[in-house]
Structure formats: C-alpha cells, structure tokens
Amino acid sequence: MSNKNTFHLVSLGCAKNTVDSDSMAQLLVRDGYRAIDNPNQASVLIVNTCGFIGPAKEESLRVLGELAETKRDGQILIAAGCLTQRYGVEVAQKVPGIDGILGTRRWMDIVQVVTELRKTPHPEPLYHLPEVKTVGADEHEALRVSVAGASAYIKVADGCRRPCAFCAIPLIKGTAVSRPIEAIVNEAKKLRDAGVRELVLIAQDTTDYGHDLGLKDGLAVLLEQLTDSVPDVDWIRVMYAYPGYVTDRLIEAMATRKQILPYLDIPLQHAHPKTLYRMKRPSNIDWVHKTLGKMRSTIKDLSIRTTFIVGYPGETDEEFQTLMDFVEAMRFDRVGAFQFSFEPGTTSAPLGDPVPAEVKQERFERLMEAQQAISLQVNQTYVGKILNVLIEGFDNGISIGRSYRDAPEIDGMVFVEGQAKVGEMAPVRITGAMAYDLTGSIVPQPQVIRL
Ligand code: SF4
Known part of the structure; x- marks a missing residue:
C-alpha cells in the first residue's frame, strides 16, 4: 500500500549530494509531501545518484535497479543527481522502470517533475536536464544545508572551474557558482537558532569561494563575516581547499578566530611534479612545503587531512616512491587514497588507464599501511591532552x-x-x-x- 503524498529518498555519494537531497526533501515537504523510510509505502521514490567514479556509478545503478524491480503500480521512480546529469539517457535505458530523470543542476525542479509525472502517465521517462550554468538556486528558498545531530553541512558554492584532468565533476556540475554571503550567513543563523554547534562549509573547491562574485580572498571574507555573525556557534570547519589558493588572509583568519577549527582538508592528489603536471594540477611542491609549514607554525594544533590518487596514467615506480617519501616526511594527520578510475570525456582520457589493477592495488595498500603507522603516532601525541x-x-x-x-x-x-x-x-x-x-x-x- 502506498501512502499518497509520501516520498522515499536515497542519497548516495558525498556530503555535497546530501545537501542537494535535503534541499529536494524540503521542497517536497513544503508541497505537502512526507518523507518515509519504507520504500514500499512511498508514492514517490527518488535516488540522488553519484557519478564520481566507476564504483559509485555501479552503486547508483544497483540501487535504482532494486527499487525499479520492486516498484508497484502507481509508484513513481525518479533518478536525480550527478550520474543522471551526465548519463541520463543511458541510465534510463539501463534501468527500465525509471519515470523521471533529474539532473544535479536541476534538483530544484523536483516538485515540478513529481507533479507532471503524477498528472499524466509517461510511457517514456520525463527528462529534466536543461543545460544551465547556475546551480546556486538560492531563489528557491530551500536551505542549502544538511543537518545531522548538532552538525550541519552548508553548501557555499557548487560546480568547479579547475582543470584537473582525471575529474568529471566540472562536466557534471558546470563551472563554480558561489552563493551570496548574506544567504550563507542567514542559514548559519537559522542553524545556530536550531541548536547546531558545528558548521561544515563545503563546495567542490571552497578556496575558490566568491571568485565569480568578484570577491578577493572570498573564503577568508566569508569566514570573517560568519564568525562575526554567529559568534556563538562553537565550530566552523572548512573542507576541500585547493593547493595554491590557501592565502595569508585565510591562514590569519584560521589562526586568530577561535571558532574556525585548526583543521585543513587539502586534497593534494600526488607529490611528484610530473604526475601532477599530467593531472593538470598545481605541480609546485615547494608551495606545498612552504604553505603547510607556514600554517603549522601559525595555527596552533593544526590537523591536516589530504587525499591522493595512486595508479594515475604514467605513474612510474619512481613517481610513486616520491609520493611515499612525501607522505613519510609530511606526517599528515589523515590521508585518504583512491585508485585511479578512468572517466571517459575527461582530459586524461587520451592517457588511457595503463597502470595494471594489481599495481594500483599494491600501491594503494603500501600507501595506506605507511599512513596508518603515521596516523597512530600522531594520535598518540594527543594522549594526556x-x-x-x-x-x-x-x-x-x-x-x-x-x-x-x-x-x-x-x-x-x-x-x-x-x-x-x-x-x-x-x-x-x-x-x-x-x-x-x-x-x-x-x-x-x-x-x-x-x-
Ligand atoms: S578541484 Fe579538481 S578534483 Fe576537485 S572537483 Fe574541481 S576539477 Fe574535480
């Protein structure tokens, strides 16, 4: 039995997707819908898919397939998110039973899509994939946040204008679009009033915040305004900094404003200049050493997290060893690693995927093993504190x-x-x-x- 005006939403992928999912849920609730946990009883089924790398795509297709298989007459199945933005038609062909396809740039159309689908039966899926550049969508007045307990993610921008050769995100999301500072500050105040104690600022690249608004040092400006406006929020955390764009003003704000956590998440992706060059990433390792050194000496108790890709096309033993040596020398608090996953259409595509899977796996394990020992040693320094x-x-x-x-x-x-x-x-x-x-x-x- 499906309850009329109920929806079941599955959110896959990263925190940025979770914010989109929660914004869609708010719009549906405002339109009279109610979220429920049991998919069998929901009148609308939504999967907010992830299309970041191969395994994420497979998971999205699997979840859609499972819901399509058990879908009953009258139920509506909508595939939304990153995977459908890029591969909407293919997804609909692979999973018969999908009624609507909504791209990640059009999450704000969810009510319209549901209404259209419920009004008239659509033998073919209804597509909402308009080619638009903007993903800010503050005009829809849905909060761009996701709250879990006393912690909330706030999306400060969406899309990305960096040229990283391995990454499909700019193809999926389009270029970076920042939200106005006032909108973010207002959301922070609402979250503070609701008892939230930690704000986590997210975007594909938070250090690019405000560039499209004409702001210089936009992230630092935003943090200054946020700390002034909600001085009673305990923690403000910044995720996803891009190498080369951690400015002196940002370091100053992190060092002097108590609410901004001394935590830096800076995905470096590799440490060999040639690999970084092929990745079309900043390859100036001197900058990394200098900036992280400056941050460590300026920001008390700084904790640094980074991410690396192993097995990138052309990564030689020597290049990988440089990465290992770098990790040993830098002693990061946390390291995440991915094995390179080939993404058609990206600028790395002509390089192919020549590093054998077993070599990628072996490098991945060596890196993670080395980091585990470092993380343990760093963690041990906190005993007694x-x-x-x-x-x-x-x-x-x-x-x-x-x-x-x-x-x-x-x-x-x-x-x-x-x-x-x-x-x-x-x-x-x-x-x-x-x-x-x-x-x-x-x-x-x-x-x-x-x-
Ligand atoms: S910074 Fe690079 S890796 Fe990150 S989303 Fe942008 S293009 Fe992708």
Missing part, C-alpha cells in the same frame, strides 16, 4: 563523538567512557590512541581549553 568532543551517540556504555580533528563521516571518532549528552561539547581527557580513533574520559570539572 584534553580535547572538546562533540557527542553524537551512545552505545554499550560508551559515548561517541568527534574532536576538532575529525570531520563528520570521513575522519575518526573519540570513544568516551560513560554517558554524555548527545549534542553536548564535552571536555575529554584522551587516554588511548588507535590508528583512526581516540579513547578518553570526560573531565569532571570545567577546564579552560582552547579547542
């Missing part, structure tokens, strides 16, 4: 939360003895360290701590 931990859950007598070093969903956790209130910022003395996570116990008396 007191960190503020944002409590997010409780299980088997243990409270679970994150410190400033842990971005939601991608970094580690802090496991805290005893029960603390969910949503509370608890001072925790760190008592143990593992490669990814820390353990600790709550400090009974309030103590003056920085983070």
